Amino acid sequence: MTWLGWAVMGASLYFVALRLNSEWQTIRHWRPDGLAIGVMAAGCIGYAFACLFLASAWHSLLKGLGVSGLRWSIPVGVFAQSQIGKYLPGNFFHVVGRQIMGRQFGISHNVLAASTLYEFVGLVAAATTVAIPTALSFGLLQKQNYPSYFWPFALLAILILLVARHLTKNRWPHLLNGQVAIALFQAYLNYLLFFIIAGLLLVALGTLFDSRALEPVPAFHLVGIFALSWLAGFLTPGAPSGLGVRESVIVLGLQHLSPDAPAALIAMLLRVMTISGDMLFFFLGGSLIPVSQKQFQ
Secondary structure (H helix, E strand, O other): OHHHHHHHHHHHHHHHHHHHHHOHHHHHHOOOOHHHHHHHHHHHHHHHHHHHHHHHHHHHHHHHOOOOOOOOHHHHHHHHHHHHHHHOOEOOHHHHHHHHHHHOOOOOHHHHHHHHHHHHHHHHHHHHHHHHHHHHHHOOOOHHHHHHHHHHHHHHHHHHHHHHHHHHOOOOHHHHOHHHHHHHHHHHHHHHHHHHHHHHHHHHHHOOOOHHHHOOOOHHHHHHHHHHHHHHHHOOOEOHHHOOHHHHHHHHHHHHHOOOOOHHHHHHHHHHHHHHHHHHHHHHHHOOOOOOOOOOO
């Protein structure tokens, strides 16, 4: 699975490189002015702010799973300090880091593993919700296209159900109660806010270029393209933070909506904004708590 993911990432990077080459004249003559620098800086801050909703969702899941007395700053700090691990090859070290750091505050491995499972479900559900209008406009949900994506998602859903059944059978019967359902819904709402805020960064980047290129494109379509790109990167095993995969989906989406838009350049600038935002969140969010300090004995 990991080798397959790396192959997809490599092919995606090659596709984006080809698109960058075709846009070279535009890129060569583009010079960031004060507006561009301001948008990039604001986008960095905006993405760091959006990451707060991811951390808040994880906090809600932990509370729903029975972790009491946990200050909001602790899961935010742990989430921020571990989240940077997604950029390492394999795209799973952020989960491992959260598991290790969570134990320093007395949270059981079972609860941490369960929160990861529900986080996966909530993120995929929220990204799909935001992406549906754009997918409809692209014709991805037309009846004749069902076989191309139905079976992978059906198998994924079956796998999630089997894992959830295994985790909840005998050992964790409390994982399917009403409290967890409420927590999962709260997390889902936080994930929706994350995708909307992060997707608006793509809208902001569109203002830096010829307005005629992206003028006819509704903002919600650009937000949907971001959600689609995130979903594709998230479901590609081994790709660090969806590297290459997200950019290729953004390029394809912008090409479909506006062929004249500098799609590859916009995708690269968005990656710069998200990496910078993750770093800002790492330093600011991670400073909320000293990781060595144990809240639970």
